[in-house]
Amino acid sequence: MSRQMLLRVTEVEPLTPLVTRFRFEHPERAALPLFSGGAHVVVEMPDDGVLRRNAYSLISDPYDGSGYEIAVRREDTGRGGSRFMHGQVATGTDLRVSLPLNLFALDPRAKKHVLIAGGIGITPFLAQLRQLERLQQPYELHYAARSQAEAAGLKLLPQTAQVHVHISENGDRMDPGALLEGQPIGTHAYVCGPEGLIAAVMDAGARLGWPPSALHAEAFAAPPPGEAFRVTIGSTGAEIEVGPHQSLLEALEAAEVEVDWSCRGGACGRCETGVRACHGRIEHHDHWLSPEERAAQTKIMPCMSRFRGDRLVLDL
Amino acid sequence: MTKHFNDETFRGDYTYYNSPEAIRRFPFPFDRDSYMYSVNIEQHPGGPAGSPFEYAFDVDEHYVAEMKDRAITLAEDPLRCQSLPHMELAGWDLLELIMEAKARDYPDLFGLHKDGDRWHWINRPLRIDQRFTFLDATTLPYGPMEYITRQAQGDFALLHEREGNLWMDAGMVTSQADWSLDFDVGMNFFEWHAPVPKAKKMGVFDKALKFLLAVQQGQAYRRLNWTMTVNPRLDTSPENYHKWGPEKRTITPQNVGRKQFLRVELQSFWRLPRSNAIVFPIRCYLACLDDLASQPKWGRRLHRVLRDLDPVLVEYKGFAVNRDIIVAHLARYDDGAPTSPGIFPD
Ligand code: FES
Numbered sequence: 095m096s097r098q099m100l101l102r103v104t105e106v107e108p109l110t111p112l113v114t115r116f117r118f119e120h121p122e123r124a125a126l127p128l129f130s131g132g133a134h135v136v137v138e139m140p141d142d143g144v145l146r147r148n149a150y151s152l153i154s155d156p157y158d159g160s161g162y163e164i165a166v167r168r169e170d171t172g173r174g175g176s177r178f179m180h181g182q183v184a185t186g187t188d189l190r191v192s193l194p195l196n197l198f199a200l201d202p203r204a205k206k207h208v209l210i211a212g213g214i215g216i217t218p219f220l221a222q223l224r225q226l227e228r229l230q231q232p233y234e235l236h237y238a239a240r241s242q243a244e245a246a247g248l249k250l251l252p253q254t255a256q257v258h259v260h261i262s263e264n265g266d267r268m269d270p271g272a273l274l275e276g277q278p279i280g281t282h283a284y285v286c287g288p289e290g291l292i293a294a295v296m297d298a299g300a301r302l303g304w305p306p307s308a309l310h311a312e313a314f315a316a317p318p319p320g321e322a323f324r325v326t327i328g329s330t331g332a333e334i335e336v337g338p339h340q341s342l343l344e345a346l347e348a349a350e351v352e353v354d355w356s357c358r359g360g361a362c363g364r365c366e367t368g369v370r371a372c373h374g375r376i377e378h379h380d381h382w383l384s385p386e387e388r389a390a391q392t393k394i395m396p397c398m399s400r401f402r403g404d405r406l407v408l409d410l
Numbered sequence: 411m412t413k414h415f416n417d418e419t420f421r422g423d424y425t426y427y428n429s430p431e432a433i434r435r436f437p438f439p440f441d442r443d444s445y446m447y448s449v450n451i452e453q454h455p456g457g458p459a460g461s462p463f464e465y466a467f468d469v470d471e472h473y474v475a476e477m478k479d480r481a482i483t484l485a486e487d488p489l490r491c492q493s494l495p496h497m498e499l500a501g502w503d504l505l506e507l508i509m510e511a512k513a514r515d516y517p518d519l520f521g522l523h524k525d526g527d528r529w530h531w532i533n534r535p536l537r538i539d540q541r542f543t544f545l546d547a548t549t550l551p552y553g554p555m556e557y558i559t560r561q562a563q564g565d566f567a568l569l570h571e572r573e574g575n576l577w578m579d580a581g582m583v584t585s586q587a588d589w590s591l592d593f594d595v596g597m598n599f600f601e602w603h604a605p606v607p608k609a610k611k612m613g614v615f616d617k618a619l620k621f622l623l624a625v626q627q628g629q630a631y632r633r634l635n636w637t638m639t640v641n642p643r644l645d646t647s648p649e650n651y652h653k654w655g656p657e658k659r660t661i662t663p664q665n666v667g668r669k670q671f672l673r674v675e676l677q678s679f680w681r682l683p684r685s686n687a688i689v690f691p692i693r694c695y696l697a698c699l700d701d702l703a704s705q706p707k708w709g710r711r712l713h714r715v716l717r718d719l720d721p722v723l724v725e726y727k728g729f730a731v732n733r734d735i736i737v738a739h740l741a742r743y744d745d746g747a748p749t750s751p752g753i754f755p756d
Contacts, residue, residue: 097628127627130686193628199686202496307573356624363620
């Protein structure tokens, strides 16, 4: 498990009807570890008997240890973490927050950085902007939102010549190809937002002959929903039910079965769990197991992967 | 806490020695009577008081002499310290990590006072008193990585993460076990590990790389690695093989106990906050066979491990020519009694 700190919510500010900014500080005002732009933290939410853990990009200044800030969009269907943040967290609430982890870092070798955000995908760039300002590296940022009212980033972005806002309701649609065209050699592009936007930027980059290593997309994934399923704990024979919007890891935690974890996104390998018997098919959603290991169905990564079938016995 | 620093050399007359306390706290790498290459990783720091695992950056009786030896090596070959331009921020991260750890863990030896970006660093053993501006390299006599690693025992590799891999884009390497920074700088994790036999087949590197990529801030790890060196020499670099390679031929049954050294690397892995780089400090500890055997458990175990070691690994660790002499010498310390589990002496 990654190291956690107990932090206090000190500011809650609605940015739009759906998106709210939260600021966390140490209760004794101790300095928090610094981080790099693009990092996220995992926030632990004790939600009525269910312990939820969601990852959120840090939006505050990476070099300011006085507090961490995140922006959370309320999703009325789905995993419930964002509803908890919106409904039950107020100034003074104490929550457990992990140390920062960066799976979407800037490449310091770039001659210039082009940051492309869609909707709530603006969040990792808010911290990166401050880092780029501090290190005085050339950049431009393009932020696309459907409407003025929904554009949470507007309140948080500096009004400088490098920041471009595209509001589609006003007829200003972002054109990823045009953004990449004519950029100096050695430029890196970063994209975070809906899948369609990521694909459009990647396609445009490939078409214009950009090296793949100069195109970056936020790879961090939340556990996918699916049908409910059951697993059996090998050592005790206990049966555990996994809900449609719950991950296997969350269900194990709720049942107090101990499993190690770190990224909760299928990337770090920490939660790898052996499978004693599998009658059915494991739906692997991680980036950790090799194709051979997946096919063998003798291991599962509970933070991301699900199961479909009669019986799955875990080596726990 | 160490108050005394040895007056000793790691070349020429080789006056290096371990005090009885230094022997007892030696990081003996074998936790059982046999050895196989593995990724044996533990959290760091953390360990018994007085052990080399207790603090982030162990400072022991060899500190001052090792820093002198580093300065000699750098004067002869400045390329032992290199940093690609994009690694300067990681260098500042490392400087902060080491200064804070030393000032916290050894307050009578080191001091750090911060006033915003204006820092004041005191290193009493090396008689350094330095005021500088954090993140402004013009205020230090060297770049940040070189500055701090001239004051910290062990080699340091700074690894940049990109494209799902780690790239050794900066480092200070003057006490390496036969690898070369000048050769490896700019290489990725798989390229610089290429020579390790067997490990590749076992998929060890894929897992090790994935593990390293997942190392987070505030969560450092360590592992021990080992090899054998004739004479207490820190600089066993490929560039200087002509100086130390022939010394392997000077081992005799009479001198092996004092001339053959077990070389243990305490490797640790840290995620750095501002740069998101990983630093990989490789701290080298040396002890001769007879000093190790003064702990009866270690004498027995070292004999069994080296006697039964796979010949491919003997070759890789570079002591094939002297293996028989070493094993014959160690046999006298092995009465066949069972040994207790774990690495610490009884
Ligand atoms: S917690 Fe990282 S892979 Fe599952």
